[in-house]
Each structure stands twice: as C-alpha cells, then as structure tokens.
Amino acid sequence: MSENITKEELQQDENLIYCKSKVLTDNEFHYCPGCGHGTVHRIIAEVVEEMGIQGQTIGVAPVGCSVLAYNYFDFDCQGAAHGRAPAVATAIKRLLPDRYVFTYQGDGDLAAIGTAETIHACNRGENIAIIFINNGIYGMTGGQMAPTTLEGMKTATSPYGRSIADTGSPLRITEMIAILPGTHYVTRQAVHSPAAVRKTKKAIRKAFENQDLKQGLSFIEIVSNCNSGWKMNPRQANDWMVEHMFPYYPLGDIKVDGQLVK
Amino acid sequence: MKELRLMKGNEAIAEGAIRAGADGYFGYPITPQSEIMEYLMAEKPKERTGMVVLQAESETASINMVYGGAGCGKRVMTSSSSPGISLMQEGLSYMAGAELPCLVVNVVRGGPGLGTIQPSQADYFQTVKGGGHGDYKLITLAPASVQEMYDFVSLGFELAFKYRNPCMILSDGVIGQMMEKVEIGDQEPRWSDAYIREHHPWSTLGKTPDRPHNIITSLELESSRQEKVNLKIQAKYRILETEEVRYEMIDCEDADYVFVAYGSSARICQKAMELGREKGIKIGLLRPITLYPFPVKVLHDLAGKTKGMLVVEMSAGQMIEDVKLAVECRVHVEHYGRFGGIIPSPSEVLHALENQIIGG
Numbered sequence: 006m007s008e009n010i011t012k013e014e015l016q017q018d019e020n021l022i023y024c025k026s027k028v029l030t031d032n033e034f035h036y037c038p039g040c041g042h043g044t045v046h047r048i049i050a051e052v053v054e055e056m057g058i059q060g061q062t063i064g065v066a067p068v069g070c071s072v073l074a075y076n077y078f079d080f081d082c083q084g085a086a087h088g089r090a091p092a093v094a095t096a097i098k099r100l101l102p103d104r105y106v107f108t109y110q111g112d113g114d115l116a117a118i119g120t121a122e123t124i125h126a127c128n129r130g131e132n133i134a135i136i137f138i139n140n141g142i143y144g145m146t147g148g149q150m151a152p153t154t155l156e157g158m159k160t161a162t163s164p165y166g167r168s169i170a171d172t173g174s175p176l177r178i179t180e181m182i183a184i185l186p187g188t189h190y191v192t193r194q195a196v197h198s199p200a201a202v203r204k205t206k207k208a209i210r211k212a213f214e215n216q217d218l219k220q221g222l223s224f225i226e227i228v229s230n231c232n233s234g235w236k237m238n239p240r241q242a243n244d245w246m247v248e249h250m251f252p253y254y255p256l257g258d259i260k261v262d263g264q265l266v267k
Numbered sequence: 268m269k270e271l272r273l274m275k276g277n278e279a280i281a282e283g284a285i286r287a288g289a290d291g292y293f294g295y296p297i298t299p300q301s302e303i304m305e306y307l308m309a310e311k312p313k314e315r316t317g318m319v320v321l322q323a324e325s326e327t328a329s330i331n332m333v334y335g336g337a338g339c340g341k342r343v344m345t346s347s348s349s350p351g352i353s354l355m356q357e358g359l360s361y362m363a364g365a366e367l368p369c370l371v372v373n374v375v376r377g378g379p380g381l382g383t384i385q386p387s388q389a390d391y392f393q394t395v396k397g398g399g400h401g402d403y404k405l406i407t408l409a410p411a412s413v414q415e416m417y418d419f420v421s422l423g424f425e426l427a428f429k430y431r432n433p434c435m436i437l438s439d440g441v442i443g444q445m446m447e448k449v450e451i452g453d454q455e456p457r458w459s460d461a462y463i464r465e466h467h468p469w470s471t472l473g474k475t476p477d478r479p480h481n482i483i484t485s486l487e488l489e490s491s492r493q494e495k496v497n498l499k500i501q502a503k504y505r506i507l508e509t510e511e512v513r514y515e516m517i518d519c520e521d522a523d524y525v526f527v528a529y530g531s532s533a534r535i536c537q538k539a540m541e542l543g544r545e546k547g548i549k550i551g552l553l554r555p556i557t558l559y560p561f562p563v564k565v566l567h568d569l570a571g572k573t574k575g576m577l578v579v580e581m582s583a584g585q586m587i588e589d590v591k592l593a594v595e596c597r598v599h600v601e602h603y604g605r606f607g608g609i610i611p612s613p614s615e616v617l618h619a620l621e622n623q624i625i626g627g
Contacts (some may be wrong), residue, residue: 092323
C-alpha cells in the first residue's frame, strides 16, 4: 500500500463499511454526549432508509429533550404538544393509511401528561409505532422526577430520593399497554451496547413493517440513560442503568404478534 | 331545484361538513352539540365521501387529532361546547402558532364551570380575545340561523386555509338545537393528495425529492426568529381585519337607535325591533357575522348617525367592550344581557332599550 494514499483514494465505495444514514439531515445533534437519543435517531433513520420509505414516513416529535427530533430526520414531521403525540399520529394515520407513522416520546411525555392519549391510541389499535425513550427523568427541564424514576432516585424535585409513599411506584406503562388487545407488538430494548443496538434496530424495523399488517399498534420502550440528569459520566450512567434500571424494567419482548410472551 | 331540508343547527353542521368535502371530524360528546357526531356516525361518511369520523377519548385528544390532520393539509374539524372548548385551548394555541387551518364549532352553553346545558353567549371573550396562551386570534363566524350553520362550514374551511389559522363557528344552544329550513348545496369533492401538495406545499404528506422535509411546529427557541414568527402571524391578522369583516345591517338607514347583537340574540333583537317600530321607535340592528375580525368601521360610522346603541348578549357583557372601542365614545352604549342559560324575550329587550337608552 502506498504511503501517500490520499483521502479521496481512500473514500471509495468498496472501502466504505459505515456511514451516516441519508435519512438523517446534516444538522448536528444537540444531545449531551453519551445520551441515547442520537443512537435511536440513527437507528430509525437507517430503518427508514433500508426499507425505502423516506417519502412515506411521517414522524411525530414530543415535548422533552427530543423536541427537535424533526430537525434530524430527513422526512416529514410534526411537533406535537406535550403528551399529545399519539393523538396527532392517530389522525395522520387515519387520514393517510398507507403512510408509515410513528411517535417518538420520552417518559414524562408518554407516561405522565400523555397517559390518556397513550392508552387510548394503544387500545384503539392504531396502526402506528410508538417509540418510547425511558430514562427515568425529565432531562430538558433540568432533571426533575419522572413517572418512571426509580424508588430512592434523587432528582431536582425528589432531592432526598423518590418516596413511594408520597409519589407512588415507578410506572411500568409498557406492561400496562401490553395487556390491551389493540397492541400487536410490545418490546423493551436498550442502546447501551452494540448487541443492544442491533436488537433495537430489529425491533424498530419490525414496528415499521407491522404497519403493513394493520394488526394494531407496535410499542417499543427503549431504556436509556441521562448522564447529565443523573449527574454521572456516560460510562457510569450506562453501568448504573444496567445495575438499577434493567432489574425494574427488564429487557425483551413482552408481546409478539398479538400474543403475550410467557 | 335546490334541495331543502328541515334540520337542527347541529345536524346542519354535520351535513355541511360532509358536503363541503371535509376529510375528518374528531370529537367528544357534550351537550348541547352531541347531534353533530351522532349525525355524522349515522351517515357513514366513510362510505359517502371517505371522510374519517372518530370519537376521541377527550376534547384534548380531539383537538390534537385535528392538529395532526391539519398538518397533513387535510380539511379537519371538531366541535364541542364551552367546557370542552376550554380543554381545547392548548391545541388551538399550538395550531395558531404552527399556522394550521382547521374548523372548530362551539355550541355555547352557560358557565362558568360545568354551568348549565342551556344556551349562552358567555364564551365571546375566550373566543375572540385568545383563549389559549400567546398572541393569536381565531377567525370567528357567528351564525344566526340553521342555514348559516350549514353555510359557515365551507366558509370556515375556506378562511382557515386562506389564512392558515384556526376558524371557529361560535354558535349557541339555541342555534344548535332549533330546527329550520336549510338549502343544501351540492357535494363538493374531497381534496386529492396531489391537490394538497400543489396548493398547500407546507403539508406533511410525505417528503418528495423536489423539496426539503416539511416540519409542522410552533416552536422557535431563538428569540429574534420567534419574533419574526409572531410578526408574520400579526401581519395576517391585519389583512383579515381589512378584508374579511362580515356583518348584516337591518333597517339602520333611518334608525335613531341600534341594537348590536350576534347569533341568537340578533334573532331576538329582530323581533324587538319590529315591536319597537310598531310603537314608532326607529330601531335598527347591526349583526356582526365575523366577531373576529370585528366590524369596527361600520360601528364607528353608525355611531355618528344614531342616538344610542344597546348591545344585547346572553352574557354579563363581553362584546360591548369591542363595541365601545369601535364607537370611541361618540354614542351612548349600554349592555343588556341575561345569562346562566336564560334567553331574553323580545319585549324585555325592547323594554331595556326604552329604559337604558331612550329614557336613560
């Protein structure tokens, strides 16, 4: 090999083993280093690109850290009011039944203020995908307690640790919606390791492909970290997530092809 | 020959929506407007035109479904009555901010709170002064007959899309529940996706290679850009205020006194006017049809030609503030209202004119 190989010579298609999805825009992510949002955005873009459905995909962004998700996806998007994404997506899908429609929501958006919209969209069996990022905290507003915050976890509004006596237990909303006949596929995944990323990508692809079946809603919870809100470095946050979040929010399929996994 | 039907105001809204070629209706039951969704469900609009009708889990969900549909450039609507409309204020603010067109029907009942199911006009402030957060306006049409309930559906959609802003039909329990003869128009076609892409290129129907991705949002974090968003929206309102004012004037040419009233109050005032003229009192009626934009100029001009105005509303006095602003103290203006679901009689309205304006 020549020692004087140029950048142009190196950047040939046959040498290319990885590149940014064409379905992501060139806008730089605003997410904190180590945050899972960027990884999940990339996976969604790759799935849309690989399925060749960029022109048929309509995304619905939430209010929360991923409020600007529409700036990164290079397909048509709507930004919903806080918690209302499943209602917004319901109408889009009903009016455009041949499009691929998904919502992207955090735990406060989906499991607190938007609980009614979440449950009823699932119960109606809307043929959409809901991608739910659960990091147990309100990141954008500065690290307040979320419905999924673990017991004893310190946040800006539970500075002495979440008290179950005062605020109830962390909400496993994914298990709740899995028992509704309207959901077709329910799974809980993560993006903290290459293996987890591969599994999440498979799950997201399945959620998009399920929309062709018209058998009901696909719901993917992704347990993620918030190193800024948890006041850890990214490595510590991932380790803490594995140690504390996964036992309470166990990974794996909960419902497949309309059947609860035993 | 035109098709004539005897219909309730609420039914006229529903039939008007199907005939206007609406794409979707999303709603939640509440008295006194439940016939709108009931009629739509019974008519199977999916079979008639392909129109989607869905009963949502709440008014909050309804208005956000409307947001999603409107973002796709579809002609979508909802209807409710006062408490439900209060729940929709968040969504309306977002739609105004995202410049989305839609039609919302409010068949007003008495408040505050759960109030009563009887008719009222006490949602005027909420409708024309904002309702939700931020600087925005709702284009507001006030029907005074069942025919206007029917006609204002297509007019409402037309204005909403022309200005990319929510439009509200501000009705009340009288107009919603009463039956009158309605002339039914022809079936208008629903818009094709190709038509929407051409005429409303901002819509999220799916990205095409010839344009960047479309984003529907009301968010702009950078202050100087958010101010520009606001200035653009305000510029639309200035155009609306010069070009879209609608009103009806009855017998104002020789009138010494003028009733100012909208909706069912205007109907009551018409009868009160007749009773007054039989007694030799020359009364006219100015009926604003658009409450926003408000007929400021015509009221201002009328103020110089009359001895007094009585603003009649089924509220504690809301539109009177806009009338007073319009006439700029050039004429004596008083308010007469009943509220809590009470509908004033024509003779009591005439009596109020005699006491508060003529004898006052």
